[in-house]
Amino acid sequence: MRHTITVLVENTFGAFDRVATMFSAKGFNIESISIGETEIREISRMTIVTRGDDKIIDQVVKQLNRLVDTIKVVDLTEFERTERELALISVNYQRASLEEVKNICDIFRGNVVDINSQFITLEVTGPPAKINALVEVLTPFGIKEMARSGTVALKRGERAKPQKKEVA
């Protein structure tokens, strides 16, 4: 089963690497991983999308917690949540028409961010499934390049708050 796990880590040298190293050392799968700042300067938030049965996910969460730099781990799969991913997709519009590609872009509530004589670059945001759907629709046109940010997610309603404790 697909799980979205959010991890608050110390914003220190190598914290990201420790998580990635743990995943590879334990043979866990990573579908996507993203990291960025939070509202507290010394804390970063990682969002990890992984797959596994209950036993594996139990270990993933425990092993993440075991890392010294980890402050809090929440498996968001059990909660109401907002999940978003951003994609930049450069598409050949010569095979159809500019109009047609733009229409598709509108249906997916995307934006045009770049264009030249052959390619148009779309920016689209949404749950990963929506991005997958767009990619499927655009594939016949000829996708030249694509960049996806990986999923970021937050719990809906009450937010998983980082504990503000003094660090020695």
Add this chain to the structure above:
Amino acid sequence: MTNKQKMSGADIFFECLRLEKVEYIFGYPGGATLKIYEKLYDIDFLTHILSRHEQGATHMAEGYAKATGKVGVVLATSGPGATNTVTGIANAYMDSSPLVVFTGQVPTHLIGNDAFQEADIMGITRPITKHNFIVRDVKELAPIIRKAFHLASTGRPGPVLVDLPKDVINSECEFNYPENVNIRGYKPTLSGHVNQIKKAAQVISKAKRPLLYVGGGVIMANASQELRSFAIDYGIPVTMTLQGLGAFPGTSEQSLGMLGMHGTYWANQAVNNCDCLVALGARFDDRVTGKTDTFAMNAYKIHVDIDPTAIDKNVSVDLPIVGDVKRIIAELRQAMPGKPDVAHWMKQINAWREDCPLHYEKEDGKLRTEYVLEKLSEKTQGEAIVVTDVGQHQMWTAQYYKFNHPRSHLTSGGLGTMGFSVPASIGAALAVPERPIISISGDGGFQMNIQELITAAYLKLPINFIILNNSFLGMVRQWQELFHAEKYSFTDLGASNPDFVKVGEAFGIPSVSTDKIDEVDGIIDQLLAKTDGPMLAEFKVVKEDMVFPMVPSGGSISDMIVKRLNPQRMI
């Protein structure tokens, strides 16, 4: 701290070690640590032990740590010095031994430049340390050292590496040693859940066939006394893992010895038939469980461990209790509503013990490892610290030496590092000078850190180096015979072994050798009598013996092999 005078990084380093009450550093100097060694020259509150290889230093520190429970400290230079510690660190990680390993590093402005003797030791050791640090500013040095010792020695212990760039050690700042450590992502759970403990006590007291499965965690937590009281008060039999040996007296009727791949027949039968298995500070390692689906399949499983990741990792349990095993055993003992009736169960276990005792060939008059170990156990009365290497002799020691005390059986369990025994025995000898130290190796492993003999000889440490020479990499040979079509590929050392007596003598160590049974007694007496320095004894044992019983890798107890199927193969 009121001392606001500026100090150099090197001075701060030693001041921290003084405050951490470090007695020994095991190390080897080099370019990146010159400044530290310059200061060390005038330091008198700790002793630096010069190894002859950084791997040796790391195993020495682990021998010291395992024998005392204190943190073992290593100091190596950058690059090759640092990478040479890697096997020792991985070993300490697998066996949860508290180490703080300091490595020199090239100056911060050269990091990443492929500078002379540069290695990314942070990257290299990330998966094999509990945590690691690089000190990028001298102001961070004292807080990081404080945290390193705290992390290494608390919770589930483990190795912590601190990388020290040369410029940081040379620069200056005011010294402040934090009194307390507060790492918000690191708060080990110490108290077990009260209701879980109560429930466990109820289940155990009602069990008809209870069994305690004791691992190294009990020894690390200094919970041996609590275990003894609990097991003896309630008459529950105890089986131990390789690392758990010594937690409960091996001479007790209630001790079933070791379980698992080379465990006793009766211990494994007890695991297979128990109705309540209480795992204490053990991790259901594959060498213990074999096939996990059939491991203690009829038992209600209770698992006490300080590391939550150990719970349900290999075997799913019915009742987990996360916390300090020392407290929890004491609380379990208090919470027991009654004594389980184990008379019938003990009778059954003793029947298994009689059915299939540990056995080796005694009729042909040839010298065997088991005989030497039985004699050692008898003559030291289980009072020695025995440091084994890896392989057949290690398993035979676990079977035949009756350990009476915790921190007496030091061995490389998880990683299985050949070459562990010689250096680890040096650390143990420094730590516990009042007890006999016996280092046991095979002829293969003995050669893997042979350079450290000079460290023992130079320091005049009274270590008894025993080589059980069967002229083979015996355990690999055993698997080749059983599972690999008898292709003895590169395991026969007979033609290429050195003369071990001459080797010992070259290092200034009195050395003897024998292949005769009737000389064993005299040699062991001689070894134990010598207290002014090391001595070496080589026992030339039969070449092709195998360790039994054996549960083949991934097999069930029902697959246990108890003796050689084709005994005439024996030479």
